[in-house]
Amino acid sequence: MHETDRDLLPEGLGDRLPQQAWAAQHVRRVAHDVFASHGYDRVEAPILEFEKSLASRMAGVQVRRMFRFVDPVSLRLLALRSDMTAQVARIAATGLANAPRPLRLSYSGAVALIKGDGLDPTRERLQVGAELVGSDSVAAAAEIVELAIEALKAAGATGISVDFTLPDLVDTLGAEALPLPASRIEAVREMLDAKDAGGLVDAGGEGYLPLLYAVGPFASAIEKLAAFDTQGVLASRIAGLREIAERVGDKARITLDPSERHGFEYQSWFGFTIFADGITTSMGRGGTYQILGQTGRNPEPATGFSLYPDPLVEVLAGQDGERRKLFLPLGHDAGIAARQRAIGWSTVAALSDADDPVALGCSHRLEGGEAVAL
Numbered sequence: 001m002h003e004t005d006r007d008l009l010p011e012g013l014g015d016r017l018p019q020q021a022w023a024a025q026h027v028r029r030v031a032h033d034v035f036a037s038h039g040y041d042r043v044e045a046p047i048l049e050f051e052k053s054l055a056s057r058m059a060g061v062q063v064r065r066m067f068r069f070v071d072p073v074s075l076r077l078l079a080l081r082s083d084m085t086a087q088v089a090r091i092a093a094t095g096l097a098n099a100p101r102p103l104r105l106s107y108s109g110a111v112a113l114i115k116g117d118g119l120d121p122t123r124e125r126l127q128v129g130a131e132l133v134g135s136d137s138v139a140a141a142a143e144i145v146e147l148a149i150e151a152l153k154a155a156g157a158t159g160i161s162v163d164f165t166l167p168d169l170v171d172t173l174g175a176e177a178l179p180l181p182a183s184r185i186e187a188v189r190e191m192l193d194a195k196d197a198g199g200l201v202d203a204g205g206e207g208y209l210p211l212l213y214a215v216g217p218f219a220s221a222i223e224k225l226a227a228f229d230t231q232g233v234l235a236s237r238i239a240g241l242r243e244i245a246e247r248v249g250d251k252a253r254i255t256l257d258p259s260e261r262h263g264f265e266y267q268s269w270f271g272f273t274i275f276a277d278g279i280t281t282s283m284g285r286g287g288t289y290q291i292l293g294q295t296g297r298n299p300e301p302a303t304g305f306s307l308y309p310d311p312l313v314e315v316l317a318g319q320d321g322e323r324r325k326l327f328l329p330l331g332h333d334a335g336i337a338a339r340q341r342a343i344g345w346s347t348v349a350a351l352s353d354a355d356d357p358v359a360l361g362c363s364h365r366l367e368g369g370e371a372v373a374l
Contacts, residue, residue, distance in 0.1 A: 012116050012123030023316035024126060027309045028108045031128045031151040035106035038147055040130050042106050045087035051079040057089045057292055058266045065113050080112050084127050085306055089291040092133045093300065101134025120281065122310065129284070129306040136288060136301030138240040141270050142247035144286055148274055148305045149252050152283060155309060156316055159277025161253035164218065164241055165260040166234070167267040167287060169211070177233040178207040192259035211259045218245050221256035237269055244270075266290075272305075279311045327357035327365045327374075336369050345371065 009015070016024055032042060050071075055063045067080040081087060084107050092103055108128040116122050130147055132140050149160050166172075170189045174180035180188060181204075188205035195212055214224035222245075226238050245254050252274075263285050264271045271287030286305025293299065328337050328349040337347055348360050357365050357374055364371040 010123070012113075012121045014124075020313060020317040023313045024309075026316065027155045027313055028126070028128060030154040031307070031309075032106060032108065034147070034151045034154050035130050038104070038143075040104040040106040040147075043088060043091050044107065044109070045081070045084060045091065047110070048078050048080055049087065049090075050074075051077040053090060054079050054081065054086050057086045057093065058289060067112060067114060082111050082113050083306070084109060084111060085129065085131065085304060088129075088131050088304075089133075089302065092131070092302070093291050093293065102140065103133040104130070105133065106130040125308050126310055126313065127306050127308060129286075129304060131302055131304035133291065133302040134300060135303065136268075138243045140303045141240070141288060142244045144303045144305055145244055145248055145272055146251065148272075148284065148286060148307065149248070152274065152276060152307065152309075152312075155312060157276035157279070157283065157312055159253075160251070161255065161275045162248065163255045163257055163260065163273045163275070164244070165256075165264065165271045165273070165287075166237055166241075166258045166269060167261065167264040167271045168269055169234075169258055170208070172233060172237075172269075173208070177229075177231045178205075180204065189259075189261055193261040208259075215257045216255060218254040218256050221258075225256070225258055240270065270303075274305070274307070276312065278315060281311055282308075283312065284308050325360075325362040325364070326371050327355075327360065327362035329366065332366055333369065337366065340366070340371065 035042070051063060051066070051068055054066065063079065066082045068077055070076070071078045088105055088107055092105065096103060106129065108126070111125055111127045113123045113125070128151070130144065132144055145162060149162070152160055170180070170185055170192065174185055174188070184204045187203035188200065188208060191200035191203050191205060192208060192211060197209060197212060200206070200208060200212070210224070210228045214221050214228060222238065222241060225234065229235065229238065241256070248254060260271070260273070263273070264287065266289045267287035268290060269288055271285065273285050274283045276283050284305055284307035286303070288301065288303045290299035291302050324345055326340055326345040326347045328347050330350045330353065332349070337349070341347055348357070348362055362374060364373050
């Protein structure tokens with residue numbers, strides 16, 4: 001073992017250096033400012049919980065993605081959170097069970113995965129989001145989509161686009177309009193998600209083929225979906241999508257892929273993925289879901305989204321913004337320095353005559369009570 005191995009970090013984990021840490025904090029701060037302006041109260045949850053709690057609050061939560069180990073105190077299985085949504089759901093169902101509905105909550109923090117997704121090896125991610133608990137209405141879904149767009153724009157993202165989907169599409173159609181035996185539902189879902197026409201036919205989903213073409217810009221795709229829905233089974237969902245799209249208006253580009261399932265483990269009738277120009281991966285996902293009671297019964301409807309802004313953090317960290325650091329020489333007036341900080345300056349005080357203001361990243365020097373550019 002080499003001596004330098006002690007400084008290595010596990011694969012998929014990394015430090016944030018000053019500029020990256022600043023960018024991450026900036027994204028969190030402005031996002032929470034947006035959330036608060038719309039009445040969303042911030043909550044915080046521990047990074048560890050009992051596995052049973054994280055796994056049972058919402059259908060579809062995948063515990064296999066979580067780091068798990070035995071708690072030496074309780075001797076019960078603990079899990080390191082991989083998604084904060086389930087934790088917010090628990091808070092809403094327990095500590096805030098008697099709070100008036102609809103309940104608006106926001107959160108942010110780090111989550112960890114056993115392994116990265118696809119080509120992205122990252123195993124620790126920043127998650128920022130908001131949940132609207134107690135309403136399953138189109139108005140609630142539209143508010144959440146608009147909130148996600150506004151938060152990303154405030155954080156510095158541009159060219160926002162949103163892709164709508166219907167996570168429970170196959171279940172809804174398979175129940176009556178296009179009947180499917182239970183043994184084939186998952187295969188049909190997978191083939192639709194993969195856009196595999198041949199595989200879809202082999203899975204017994206030939207009647208679902210038109211859905212492969214009801215994709216693209218919202219205006220045209222929604223008409224194709226409506227034409228496909230000859231029995232009106234999807235009528236309320238289609239009307240809901242139209243209303244949400246109208247609310248979003250020109251705030252973002254809107255597309256539709258009604259059979260998209262990737263990343264929608266627990267969403268119900270509505271889901272969306274959000275993108276930004278210059279970012280190759282999605283910025284996050286959201287939609288409607290159910291918060292389960294302690295016995296798995298009496299579910300409560302909710303709508304929310306989770307943003308994963310690490311790619312945006314990297315972009316912001318790489319930008320050369322205006323530096324406003326004021327160098328304070330030895331013997332400076334502490335009162336003047338305090339007033340400079342009060343009007344927005346960051347100050348760096350000299351500790352010795354050898355301190356170089358330029359090397360320390362300062363843009364100005366305090367001389368005669370004024371900030372003088374270096």
